[in-house]
Amino acid sequence: MTGGGRRVVITGAGTINSLGHDVPSTLEAMREGRCGIGPLDLRDVERLSVQIGGQVKGYDEQAHFNRQQIALYDRFTQFTLLAARQAMAQSGISFSGEESEMSGVVLGTAGGGVNTWDENYRTVYEEGKNRVHPFVVPKLMNNAAASHVSMEYNLRGPSFTVATACSSSNHAMGLAFQMIRSGMCRAMLTGGSEAMLCFGGVKAWEGLRVMSKDACRPFSANRNGMVQGEGAAVFVFEEYEHARARGAEILCEVAGFGMTADAADIVMPSAQGAERAMRGAMREAGLAPEQIGYINAHGTGTAANDKSECASVSHVFGPAADRLMISSTKSMHGHLIGGTGAVELLACIMALRDGVIAPTIGYEEPDPECALDVVPNTAREAKVSAVLSNAFAFGGLNAVLALRAA
Amino acid sequence: MELRDKVIAIIAEQAMLEPGDVSLDNSPADLGIDSLGLVESIFAIEETFDISVPFNANAPEESEFDISSVAAIVAAVERLVQKQHASA
Numbered sequence: 001m002t003g004g005g006r007r008v009v010i011t012g013a014g015t016i017n018s019l020g021h022d023v024p025s026t027l028e029a030m031r032e033g034r035c036g037i038g039p040l041d042l043r044d045v046e047r048l049s050v051q052i053g054g055q056v057k058g059y060d061e062q063a064h065f066n067r068q069q070i071a072l073y074d075r076f077t078q079f080t081l082l083a084a085r086q087a088m089a090q091s092g093i094s095f096s097g098e099e100s101e102m103s104g105v106v107l108g109t110a111g112g113g114v115n116t117w118d119e120n121y122r123t124v125y126e127e128g129k130n131r132v133h134p135f136v137v138p139k140l141m142n143n144a145a146a147s148h149v150s151m152e153y154n155l156r157g158p159s160f161t162v163a164t165a166c167s168s169s170n171h172a173m174g175l176a177f178q179m180i181r182s183g184m185c186r187a188m189l190t191g192g193s194e195a196m197l198c199f200g201g202v203k204a205w206e207g208l209r210v211m212s213k214d215a216c217r218p219f220s221a222n223r224n225g226m227v228q229g230e231g232a233a234v235f236v237f238e239e240y241e242h243a244r245a246r247g248a249e250i251l252c253e254v255a256g257f258g259m260t261a262d263a264a265d266i267v268m269p270s271a272q273g274a275e276r277a278m279r280g281a282m283r284e285a286g287l288a289p290e291q292i293g294y295i296n297a298h299g300t301g302t303a304a305n306d307k308s309e310c311a312s313v314s315h316v317f318g319p320a321a322d323r324l325m326i327s328s329t330k331s332m333h334g335h336l337i338g339g340t341g342a343v344e345l346l347a348c349i350m351a352l353r354d355g356v357i358a359p360t361i362g363y364e365e366p367d368p369e370c371a372l373d374v375v376p377n378t379a380r381e382a383k384v385s386a387v388l389s390n391a392f393a394f395g396g397l398n399a400v401l402a403l404r405a406a
Numbered sequence: 407m408e409l410r411d412k413v414i415a416i417i418a419e420q421a422m423l424e425p426g427d428v429s430l431d432n433s434p435a436d437l438g439i440d441s442l443g444l445v446e447s448i449f450a451i452e453e454t455f456d457i458s459v460p461f462n463a464n465a466p467e468e469s470e471f472d473i474s475s476v477a478a479i480v481a482a483v484e485r486l487v488q489k490q491h492a493s494a
Contacts, residue, residue, distance in 0.1 A: 049458075209445050209463040225464045267442055303464040304441075 005181040007240035008255075009406065010349065011093065011248040014086025016079050017231030017333050017343050018054035022086055026343070027350050029332065030358040031379045036333050037216060037227050044199045050211045053197050054229030054334025072135055073148065074113035075195035079232035079339075080145035081152065084189055088153060091236035092248060093187060095154045102185050104157035105149045106176045107234070108168030108192030110338030111201065112161075113140030118200040145193055149234070157185055166298070167259075168192050169233075169341035170391035170399035174257035176237050177401070186239050191342035193232030202228060208267070210302050216335070218299035218328035219306050219374040221365035226300040229334025233342035250406040252352045255386070256285030262396025269305055269392050271312040274298075277398035278316050278388060285386070285402035289320040292402075293384025294351045296344045297374075298392045299328020299360065300335055305392065310370040325382065327360040327375040341391040341399070348387045352405040355383050409455075409487065413480045416450045430477040437476075444473065451479075457486045 015022065018036030019029035029036065036054045045051055061070055061078055073081065088094075095103050116139045120132045138144060143161040150159045158179060162172045169192030176190035196202070205211055205228060212225035243250055258280025262273035282289065298309055306328075314321050329347045336343055347358040356379055363376035389401045407415070411425070418425040421437040428437065434444050441463055448459050448471075459482075461469045471486075472478040 207445075207449070209448070209461055212462075212464070223464065224462055224468075 006183055007253060008177050008180045008237055009240050009243050009253050010235050010251040011238045011243050012087035012089070012091025012236035013233065013251060013346060013349060014083035014090070015231065015233040015343055015346060016056055016082050017233070017336065018056055018229055019333050023346060026346055030329060030347055030350060031356050033359045033361045033378055034332060035361055036229070040197060040202070042198055048199065048202050048206065050202055050206050050213055052213065052227055053202070054227065055197055056231055071133070072139055074116045074139050074144060076109055076113060076193045076232070077145040077148055079195060079230070080107060080193040080234060081148055083191065083193070083232040083234035084149045084152065087189065087234045087236050091238070093236055093238065093246070099186060100154045100156045102157050103155050103187040104159040104185060105146045105155050105189040106158070106160060106162065106172045107146045107149070107190065108162045108164070108170070108172035108338050108342065109142055109145065109194055110163055110165050110168050111194060111196045112142035113144060114196045114201045115198045116140035118198040121200065149189055153189065155189060163338065164397045164399070165393035165395055166335070166337055166340060167391040167393035167397050167399040168338035170389065170401055171259065173235070173237070173254070173341065173345065173401060174259060174399055177254045177257050180237055180239050186242050188237045189234055190237055191232065191234035192339040194337045194339035195230045196337060197228060197230045212301060215362050216301040216331045217362035217364060218297065218301040218331050218360050219310070219367060219370040220363045221367035223301045223303065223306065226302050226330070227334045229330070229336045229340070231333070231336055231343060232339050233346060235342070235345065251349050252406050253404045254401065255287065255404045256281040256283065256402035258284065258400045260398045262398070264396055267394050269308040270396060271308045271315065273396055273398050274309060274312040274390070274392050275316050277400040278312065278390070281388060281400040281402040285404065287386050287402055289317045291386045292324060292388055293382065294348070294357055294387040295324065295326040296347050296387065296389045297326050297328045298390045299330055301328070301330060307369045309390065309392065310372055313372060321372060325357050325373050325375050325380070327358055329358050331361040341389060345389055345401070348389050348403050351384050351387050352403060355381055357382050409484060410480045412454060413451065413483055414476065416447055416454065417476060417479070420447045428476060430475065430480070432476050433474060451483055455483060455487050457483070457490045459486060
C-alpha cells in the first residue's frame with residue numbers, strides 16, 4: 001500500500017440477481033458459465049421490441065417482508081435489504097454506540113424506484129385516477145434503500161446514495177473505501193441495486209438502439225448490444241485492524257480507487273478517461289500492471305464500449321496485457337446499470353479467494369479490436385493476487401476499484 | 407410534401423442545414439450527423455411515417471435499414487412505408 005491511510009478489507013458479501021438469490025449460488029453460476037438472461041416476464045412485454053433481460057426469478061416479496069414493509073420498499077430497496085442481510089450475517093459485525101456513529105452506508109443506483117414511478121404513472125395517466133398511494137415519494141426516492149439499511153442496522157454515520165448511471169456502485173464503493181481509509185469511518189455497508197425491468201424502464205433503453213434482442217456477447221465480433229439485468233449486491237467494508245481485532249474472516253482487501261470524467265460525450269466512451277481511472281486505482285493501491293491478474297471488464301456488449309475498453313486496457317498494460325485475463329460477467333447476469341459494479345465485485349472476490357476466473361459467455365467470434373484474453377465461455381482456474389473492476393458510465397464518468405487477495 | 411422531401415427535411419433539421427444544402431449522395435457523416443444524431447433522425451422518421459425502422463446502432467451495416475446515403479435512406483423509408491402500411 002502506498003500513500004498512507006488505513007487498510008480496508010471486505011468481511012461480508014450478499015446478493016440477489018438473475019444468477020442466484022445469494023453469493024454461493026451466484027458464484028456457482030459464474031463458475032459454470034450459466035446464463036441468467038431469458039425472456040422477460042412483465043406487464044405489456046408484447047409492446048416492447050426488446051423482450052429479454054436478466055430478471056430475478058422465483059422471487060416472492062411476501063416471503064421476505066411484511067405488508068407494512070412492502071408498502072414502503074420498492075423492488076430495488078427489497079433487493080438491497082436482502083443483500084445487506086446476507087453481508088451482515090457473514091461479517092458478524094454489529095453497530096452500537098460510537099461504533100455506529102463511525103459507520104454508514106453508501107449505495108449506488110441509477111434509477112432508484114423505477115417500478116414505483118412506472119406503476120403510479122399508469123395509475124394517473126393510463127387509468128386516469130387522481131389519487132396515488134401516500135408512500136409513493138418515500139418509496140421511489142433514490143436514497144430509500146440506503147436509508148432503510150441505515151435504520152435496519154443502526155448505521156448513524158455518513159450515509160447517502162450515488163447516481164452515476166453504470167458507474168454508480170463503483171463510485172459508491174470507492175467512496176466507502178476512501179472514508180474508511182481516511183479514518184473518518186470504521187465500517188461501511190456499500191454496493192448497489194437496480195430494478196429497472198418494467199415496461200417504462202426497458203422502453204426508455206430501447207430508444208437508444210443499443211440493446212440486443214437475443215444475447216449479450218461481450219468482445220465477440222458478432223456482439224449486437226447490451227442486455228439489462230436487475231438485482232443488488234452489498235458488502236461490509238471494514239478497517240483492517242478492526243476486522244482483525246474481532247477475528248472476522250477477510251474476503252479480500254480493497255486497495256485502490258480511481259475515478260475520472262471523459263469530459264467528451266454524453267454516450268460515447270473515451271479510452272483516455274478509462275485509462276486514467278485504471279492507472280489511478282493501481283497507483284493508489286501501489287500495484288504495477290504486471291501484478292494485476294484479472295480485470296472484471298465493464299464489457300457491455302456494445303460495439304462502442306468493448307472496443308474502447310480493450311484499447312484502453314492494451315494501452316495501460318502494454319506487454320503485460322498478454323498475461324492478463326479480462327472477462328465480462330454481464331454476459332451472464334446482464335447489465336444491472338447502477339447495481340452492476342456491486343454484483344461484478346463478486347467475480348473479483350471469487351478470483352482472489354477461490355482462484356476461479358468467471359468467463360465471458362456467449363463468445364462466438366474473435367474481434368481483432370478486442371484481442372485480449374477474455375476467458376471465453378468457460379471459467380478458468382488461475383491464481384491471481386490483485387484485480388481491477390471497471391465501470392464506465394454514460395456521461396463519461398469512470399470508476400475503477402483495485403483489490404488484493406487477503 | 408413528397409416522401410423524399412420529408413426525409414430530407416428531417417435529415418436537414420438534424421444537420422442544422424437548409425434542405426437545399428442536403429444532396430442525395432451525402433452520407434450522414436458528410437452532413438456532420440453522429441451516431442446519436444442518426445438515432446434521433448430515425449426516431450423522427452418513425453414518427454413522421456408511422457413506421458418501425460429496424461436499426462441497431464451496434465451493427466448499422468447489418469440492420470435491414472441502409473443508412474449509407476440520403477438516397478439509400480429515402481429508398482429504405484419508401485420500402486418500409488409500402489410494406490408496413492400494406493400489411494396494416
